Each structure stands twice: as C-alpha cells, then as structure tokens.
Amino acid sequence: MNAPTTPPEPSGRPPRRTPTLEDQAAQFRLLVDHAPALIALFDAHDLSCLFANRQYAQRFGLDEQSILGRSFDDIIGADAAREVQPYIDQVLRDHRSVNYERRLVPPDGEPRWIEVNLVPHLTPDGREVSAAFVLISDITRFREAERAMRESEARLATFMEASVEGLLFHRDGVIADVNPSLCALIGYPLELLIGRRALELVAPDQLEIVRAVMEAGDETRYETAVMHRSGERIPVEFIVRTLWRNGERLRMAVVRDIREQQAALARIHHLAHHDPLTGLLNRATFMERLRERLARGPSQRAALLFIDLDNFKRVNDSLGHLEGDQVLRTVADRLRAGLRGGDLVARFGGDEFVVLLEDVHQRKDVQVVLNALLSVVEVPVQADGRDLSVTPTIGVALYPEHGESPEELLQHADTAMYLAKSAGRATYRFFESAMAETAYADLVLEAELAQALTADEFVLFYQPQVAAQTGQLTGAEALLRWRHPTRGLLSPDAFILVAERHRLMLPLGEWVMHEAARQARLWHERGIAPVPIAVNLSSMQFRLDSFSKSVAQVLKTAGVPGEWLELELTERMLTDEIERLPELLQSLRALGLAISIDDFGTGYTALNQLTRLPLDKLKIDQSFVAGLPDDRPAAAITRAVVQMAKGLGMRVGAEGVRNARQWHLLAEWGCDELQGEVIASAMPAEEFEAWLAARGRSGLPRLDA
CATH class of the missing domain: 3.30.450.20 (PAS domain)
Known part of the structure; x- marks a missing residue:
C-alpha cells in the first residue's frame, strides 16, 4: 500500500505566480534598456523600426516610443543609410549575419567609432528574412x-x-x-x-x-x-x-x-695628480705619497731632494715663456732618466723639482744619484736654435735624521738648497743642524709681515674679468701685493708660505676681504657700476668655524651687499672640508655671495662632489689655457671641463688668456668669462678706474680673430 500523503507545511510565503506575457515583456525591456549596446529591430520589407532599446533611441535624439515606425534612413540620416545599405542588402540576400565598423557623428557632435552586427530574423519556414536585428557596440576607446x-x-x-x-x-x-x-x-x-x-x-x-x-x-x-x-x-x-x-x-x-668620457676623466685625473707642463707628479700628490711613505716608519732610510734650476728666470726673460717651458720639459725628462724605478719626482712649481729616494743605506748611495742628476741636467739644452746651459742646485734632507714629517723634511731640504746656491750653484748640500739658523730669515719675514699689516703696506691689485661673448666687464679679481719698504712690490709667492706657516694668513685674509668690500662701496659711491670682486681664500681661513660669521661682519662693516663679492676656493678646500662644506657654502650663499672653484684641474675633486655642492662658477686653470689652441690634450680637457660645468648649471671662467685665438676658441666652446693679459694685467684700483674710463663703462669690446 502506498503511504498516505499529507499536505506540505505552509511556508508563510505567498505562492509563486506564473509570469504573464506582460511581465516577460517588462523584464525584456529592462534587460535591453540596460544592455551595454544599442539594439533595434527593423522590418525587412520597408526598413521601419519595430523595436529599439533606450540607448539606441537616445543616440539618435529619440525615445523608445517616438522611434517606432520610423524608417531606417529617417533615423540615421540619408548619407549614413547609403553607406550601410550594402550591408543590409547582404543580410537580406544571404540570410546571414554581417559585421562592420563605421564612424558615427551623433547629435552631440562627439565622433564615435561603432561596431555593428546585423542579424537576420527568418520566417518560420526559414525562406525569407522578415526582420533584422541591429546590435551596435561603442568601440571608440579600443x-x-x-x-x-x-x-x-x-x-x-x-x-x-x-x-x-x-x-x-x-x-x-x-x-x-x-x-x-x-x-x-x-x-x-x-x-x-x-x-x-x-x-x-x-x-x-x-x-x-x-x-x-x-x-x-x-x-x-x-x-x-x-x-x-x-x-x-x-x-x-x-x-x-x-x-x-x-x-x-x-x-x-x-x-x-663612454670611451671619450673615460679618456677625458682619465685626463682630468692625470692632470689632478700631475704637473700639466712636465707630466711629473704635482706638489699635492707628491706630499700625499711622501706622507704615506713616512707613515710606514723609519725601518728604511730615505732622502728628500729639493732641486732648483740656476738662473732660470733669465731664460724666460730672454727667450720667452714658450722656450722656458721647453727647457722645463727637457729637465723633467732628464730627471726621470737619472732616477731609479721606485723613486718619486715632482715639479713643485716654477723651476723647482723635488725627488724622494727610497731605500738608501748611507750617504754615498745618495751621492751617486746626486752626481748622476748633476751630470744629466747640466748637458746643454736646445732652445731657440741654440744651446743653453742649465744647471741644478740640490738640497738634501735624510729621513729620519733630518725630520720625521713631510713638512720638516721639505723645509730642511729647501734650506740646504739655498745654502748650496750661496756656495756657488750647480752643486748639492746635505742639511746640517747648523743650517737651522737660516730659519732666522723666516722669523724676520714673519715679523715684517706682521708689521706690514699695521703699517698699511699691503695693497690690492684688480684684474678685469669680461664676458667671453661680448667683452663687457663682468667683474674683477682682487690680487694681493706687498709694497715692501726695501724689496719693492712683492707678489704672494714671496711671502705667502711664511704667512701660512705662521698663521698670519688669518688677519691678512680678513684684511683682503675688508679692502675688497671697501673698494666695491667706494666705486659705487663714485658712480661706477659695482661689479662682483673675486677674493681668493686661504684654507686656513676656510677652516675656521666662525668663517661665515666673519664674512657677514665684513659685509656689515663695509655696508655692501653680498652680491658685490665672490669667494674663490681651491679644489683642495673642497676635499679637506667635505663634511661641513655643504652647510658652510649654503650659509655663504645665503649672504648673497657667489662661490667659485679657482684653478680647476690642479687638484682632484671627486666629480660627484660637484653635483651636490651649491657652486656658481668654475675657473679653468691657466696651465690648460696656455697651450690653446695647439695643445690637443689641453684643448680636449678644457672643452670637456666647460661642457661638464655647463651640464651642472655652473658658469665657466678661464684665466691666463693671452691672445685673441684663445679668446675666440673659449667663447666658441661656451666659456662665460675671461681674464688675462689679452684684456689687462692686474693693476691698482686707480689704474683700474682709468682703464675702465678709457674703454667706456660697458667694458671691453670683443677682439677680432
């Protein structure tokens, strides 16, 4: 028997109602009106609209009711209808769907790209097309x-x-x-x-x-x-x-x-460590190597030789600097040839050379080298078509007997060299303790320097700086001179080392800044347009913690804005003061002063330092400019330095410009400012004013090539 059935428990919900045709039509309308496409149905015989969703009707400025019964060409326009008629004919003829794309310009005027699908609706027997669906998708973004x-x-x-x-x-x-x-x-x-x-x-x-x-x-x-x-x-x-x-x-x-870049950097690196004229080590690098050698201790003896060429000034004066430079190059080559492989040789500047002999056991080992150097250097040198006799005088200091620091050895070798000169030149002398008496001369010079400050014996000379492109005056560099009561006008080379050694550079450097600022104010009061005056700084000044404050006090005392002064630093200062440098330079620039790197290329500045420091100008050292335009390596490195500085947003100046060819070449490469003999030598303030007045206050016109 079948189990009796029981009615289901009431669920509490109303019974499900079977959807009517009206319900289904409403659902269909809701679906097509919200579909992401334009949909319409057209009669196959007269192409009248039988149905359209809201998007289709609105696209052509109609609604779902007003579009019904309208013909296809009435809705989309006669031109568009003619364009798509071939596709309609293909649907009616072939009884299959057709797909095409076309550009649509709706009433709102914004052109759109559409993809159209024409889908035939066949009669029940499948023999005829009774209508056609149009499905349009906006493909503009694709x-x-x-x-x-x-x-x-x-x-x-x-x-x-x-x-x-x-x-x-x-x-x-x-x-x-x-x-x-x-x-x-x-x-x-x-x-x-x-x-x-x-x-x-x-x-x-x-x-x-x-x-x-x-x-x-x-x-x-x-x-x-x-x-x-x-x-x-x-x-x-x-x-x-x-x-x-x-x-x-x-x-x-x-x-x-980066072959050219590496070659240029290698050249910069070489020039940073070597003398550009002779290719020997420069002073800074030699002292670093000497310091490294002495740091290893006195287990092996060494000898420091200080070499000065006798009467070399007469070669320059009689034959000119070009022949003098050739003599120096020849002497440098001979020094290399007369030394052992492990010995160091450097040009310290001018006609001074320094040699470090390592692993010497006794004096006679050094004497063998000394005699060889005297022999090779004394050989006549060809210059200006004639033989010149160039002789060296050499002073020797032994390590560790005569000193344990680079500075002490150098001082004692220098002292011995001067004693050798007084003994008749073209010879050598070893340092002796009695020679320390010559330090008395240092003390005398130190006292004279201190007195010179109070006696107002120092004076500033000014060398014009002009724009490379126009010749207009852009500034001046202040250069220190000493009107010595008995020795006449002295350049810094005659006293600056003693001043630095005895810390006289601090008051002397401050006097230079005060005097330059005072002169700038005086020129302004006389109606001469104020120009930036560049002042060279010593490393001793720059290392002072209170340096920025002292500069501010100088400006305040003189009553001048910071824009009237420019501070010139050496590359060595940038490396020695690396930790405090950014903050110090920012504080100086906040006072309005411009900051420049002087004699660029004679030291070794890490290039990435230049990108991080607030610097305004880079001045190319005159040793590079001197060889232009014929010295191809000098030309290559000078041009590379100009391009590098320009890339870093700095102005570029060049010192020691001596002729119009150099002027025009530097201007062509993009150099901003020039100074040198071709423009004017350094001169006292009153002569500077006369020079400027003679040329008009706009400065100096460009020279003809």
Whole structure:
C-alpha cells in the first residue's frame, strides 16, 4: 500500500505566480534598456523600426516610443543609410549575419567609432528574412588605444632610428630589436643580432655583472663593456629599463659609448695628480705619497731632494715663456732618466723639482744619484736654435735624521738648497743642524709681515674679468701685493708660505676681504657700476668655524651687499672640508655671495662632489689655457671641463688668456668669462678706474680673430 500523503507545511510565503506575457515583456525591456549596446529591430520589407532599446533611441535624439515606425534612413540620416545599405542588402540576400565598423557623428557632435552586427530574423519556414536585428557596440576607446599604440610604435621607431646612442631590446635574454647606432657601435648588421643571446655581446670579464642585473630585473644604470665584432673592447654605460610592447615584457638597454668620457676623466685625473707642463707628479700628490711613505716608519732610510734650476728666470726673460717651458720639459725628462724605478719626482712649481729616494743605506748611495742628476741636467739644452746651459742646485734632507714629517723634511731640504746656491750653484748640500739658523730669515719675514699689516703696506691689485661673448666687464679679481719698504712690490709667492706657516694668513685674509668690500662701496659711491670682486681664500681661513660669521661682519662693516663679492676656493678646500662644506657654502650663499672653484684641474675633486655642492662658477686653470689652441690634450680637457660645468648649471671662467685665438676658441666652446693679459694685467684700483674710463663703462669690446 502506498503511504498516505499529507499536505506540505505552509511556508508563510505567498505562492509563486506564473509570469504573464506582460511581465516577460517588462523584464525584456529592462534587460535591453540596460544592455551595454544599442539594439533595434527593423522590418525587412520597408526598413521601419519595430523595436529599439533606450540607448539606441537616445543616440539618435529619440525615445523608445517616438522611434517606432520610423524608417531606417529617417533615423540615421540619408548619407549614413547609403553607406550601410550594402550591408543590409547582404543580410537580406544571404540570410546571414554581417559585421562592420563605421564612424558615427551623433547629435552631440562627439565622433564615435561603432561596431555593428546585423542579424537576420527568418520566417518560420526559414525562406525569407522578415526582420533584422541591429546590435551596435561603442568601440571608440579600443580604436583610440590602437591609434595610440600605432603612434607610440611610430615614435619608438623614429626614436630608434634617430638616436645617436645604441638601443637594444631583448626578451628573456634573446635580442628582439636593435637600432642602427648599436649596429655601428659594435660592428654587427641587424640580421646577425636578432635572435642572438644579449650576453654574447658583453666583454668576458663583465658577464657576471651583466647577468646578475638581467636576472634581478633591476632598472638601473651602470658601466660595463661590450665587444666589437673586431674583438675591440668598448667601455659603455648601460641604462636598463623594463617595458611592455604589444602585450609582452621586454628589457630595453640604452648602450652609451663612454670611451671619450673615460679618456677625458682619465685626463682630468692625470692632470689632478700631475704637473700639466712636465707630466711629473704635482706638489699635492707628491706630499700625499711622501706622507704615506713616512707613515710606514723609519725601518728604511730615505732622502728628500729639493732641486732648483740656476738662473732660470733669465731664460724666460730672454727667450720667452714658450722656450722656458721647453727647457722645463727637457729637465723633467732628464730627471726621470737619472732616477731609479721606485723613486718619486715632482715639479713643485716654477723651476723647482723635488725627488724622494727610497731605500738608501748611507750617504754615498745618495751621492751617486746626486752626481748622476748633476751630470744629466747640466748637458746643454736646445732652445731657440741654440744651446743653453742649465744647471741644478740640490738640497738634501735624510729621513729620519733630518725630520720625521713631510713638512720638516721639505723645509730642511729647501734650506740646504739655498745654502748650496750661496756656495756657488750647480752643486748639492746635505742639511746640517747648523743650517737651522737660516730659519732666522723666516722669523724676520714673519715679523715684517706682521708689521706690514699695521703699517698699511699691503695693497690690492684688480684684474678685469669680461664676458667671453661680448667683452663687457663682468667683474674683477682682487690680487694681493706687498709694497715692501726695501724689496719693492712683492707678489704672494714671496711671502705667502711664511704667512701660512705662521698663521698670519688669518688677519691678512680678513684684511683682503675688508679692502675688497671697501673698494666695491667706494666705486659705487663714485658712480661706477659695482661689479662682483673675486677674493681668493686661504684654507686656513676656510677652516675656521666662525668663517661665515666673519664674512657677514665684513659685509656689515663695509655696508655692501653680498652680491658685490665672490669667494674663490681651491679644489683642495673642497676635499679637506667635505663634511661641513655643504652647510658652510649654503650659509655663504645665503649672504648673497657667489662661490667659485679657482684653478680647476690642479687638484682632484671627486666629480660627484660637484653635483651636490651649491657652486656658481668654475675657473679653468691657466696651465690648460696656455697651450690653446695647439695643445690637443689641453684643448680636449678644457672643452670637456666647460661642457661638464655647463651640464651642472655652473658658469665657466678661464684665466691666463693671452691672445685673441684663445679668446675666440673659449667663447666658441661656451666659456662665460675671461681674464688675462689679452684684456689687462692686474693693476691698482686707480689704474683700474682709468682703464675702465678709457674703454667706456660697458667694458671691453670683443677682439677680432
């Protein structure tokens, strides 16, 4: 028997109602009015509208009711109807759907791209088309994306063709594309590069570095090297980025040839450590090497030789500086030839040379070298078509007997050299303790310097600085002179070392700033347009913690704005004061003063320091300018320094400009300011005023080449 059935428990909900046709129609209308497409149904015989959703009707300025019964060409316009009629005919003829795209300009005036699907509605027997559905999708954003992609591809192709730097694209390490510049750089045609492993182009010693960057996917820049097809190793900089192209992930490398840059930097580095005229070590580098040697202790003896050429000034005066420079180069070559491989030799400036002999056991070992140097240097030198006899005088200080510091050894060797000169020149002398009496002369000079400050014996000379392009006066450099009561007018070379050794540079340096500021104010009061006056600073001044405050006091006392002064620092100051430098320079610039690097190239400034310091001007040392335009290395490094400074946003000045050819060449390279004999020598303030008045207060016109 079947189990008795029981009625279901009431659920509390009303019984489900079967949807009526009206319900289904409302649901259909709700669906199509909110569909992301324009939908309409047209009669196949007269193309009148049988149905349209809200979006379709509104697109043509109608509504769901007013559009019914309207003809197709009435709705979309006669021109548009003629354009799409072939597609309608194809649907009616072939009984199949047709898809096409066209540009639509609706009443709101904003052009759109649409994709149209015409779908036939067949009679029940399938023999005729009774109506056709129109489904329209707005594809404007896709077309805009495609257009942007095409434009981007075109721009990329143009950029790749035009770029002077190599461009390489690789996909998982396999080269996908390169530009002509890369092909030219490494010597391979395009067809031999596509499909190769990118690492095949990298120099063997750089493979691990480049592979690590590729595997990490880093976006970075670094220096490495690639191999030319000929086997030449080419130093390059890689700038690596990740990008998407046509939907795939690519790695792009900008390959920058840095051979010229490295050569220029090597030249800068060499010039920073070497004398530009002779190629010997310069003073700063020699002292650093000497200090390093002495730090190893006195387990091995050494000898310091101070060499001065006898009567060299007469060579310069009679034959000129060019012949004098050739004599110095010849002497430098002979000194190299007369020394042992491990010995150090440097040019300290002018006609002074210094030699460090290492691992000497007794005096006679040093004497052998001394006699050899006297012999090779005394050989006549060819200059101006004739033989000149150049003789050296040498002073010797032994380590550790005659001193344990570089400064003490140098002082004692210098003292011995002067004693040798007084003994008849062209000879040598070893330092003796009795020679310490010569320090008395230092004490006398020190006392005279101190008295000179109170007796108002110092004076400032001013050398004009002009704009390279126009010749207009842009400023002046203040240069210290001493009107010695018995020795006449002295340049700083005659007393500055003693002043620094005995800390007289502090009051002397402060006097220079006060005098320059006073002169600037005086010129202003006389109606002469104030110009920035450049003042050279000593490292002793610059190291003072209160230096910025003392400068502020100078400006306040003189009653002048900071813009009327410019402070010139040496490269050595930038390296010695590296920790406090940014804050100190900012405080000085806050006072309105301009900051410049003087004699650039004679020291060694880390280039990345220049990018972080608030500097206004870089002055190229006159030793570079002197060789222009014929000295190709000097020209290359000078031009590189100008371009580097310009890239860092600094003005560039050049010292020691002696002729119009140098002027025009420096101006062509972009140098901003010039000073030198071609413009005017340094002169007292009253002569400076007369010089300026004679040329008009606008300054000096450009010289003709």
